[in-house]
């Protein structure tokens with residue numbers, strides 16, 4: 001954010017190659033941090049593993065999927081949380097394909113509506129390699145934060161994901177986060193992780 005003071009990205013997709021690398025953890029923590037600065041909305045776009053509405057009260061069955069289906073106004077899908085400045089949109093009752101290309105325009109409109117109310121919109125998504133949703137979302141956000149995790153993310157998976165994002169002409173990758181790195185392990189010191197053969 002600080003390095004892009006004049007044009008800070010406002011809609012940020014948290015993506016990764018595979019399940020369990022830490023996207024949701026990253027999305028929640030980033031959203032909580034940003035909410036201390038400006039109104040922030042955390043959007044659950046992972047219909048496969050929607051957990052945000054169990055992390056934040058109130059739990060609701062309604063959410064983004066219903067907005068995209070046209071059965072719920074956006075304003076009724078946005079829920080306050082205990083964290084000042086932070087709202088969430090739960091995944092909702094998403095039909096199969098709710099975030100596919102056919103719904104890209106509906107999602108774009110939804111994000112435009114959220115921009116009017118929030119300074120930052122953090123989008124949690126399913127993994128890039130097995131599911132198309134994140135790839136589609138990557139084309140309608142301002143930037144992507146890409147998460148990798150030691151012992152889980154292979155070099156090949158990371159390379160393939162970055163290729164896939166380039167193919168769909170994704171928004172810029174703002175940061176690559178090495179989640180859950182053990183800072184006292186020698187391999188991760190001096191930023192050498194990426195160069196180890």
Ligand SMILES: Nc1ncnc2c1ncn2[C@@H]1O[C@H](COP(=O)(O)OP(=O)(O)OP(=O)(O)O)[C@@H](O)[C@H]1O
Nearest residue numbers: 018019020021022023024025026049126127179180
């Ligand atoms: N830095 C961390 N330290 C310890 N545990 C972590 C860390 N990051 C994530 N975890 C744990 O790892 C598990 C997977 O993390 P998370 O749910 O954030 O991954 P994800 O990429 O969203 O997975 P999925 O693609 O299945 O939704 C969770 O139990 C989470 O609490």
Ligand SMILES: [Mg+2]
Nearest residue numbers: 023024046049
């Ligand atoms: Mg997740």
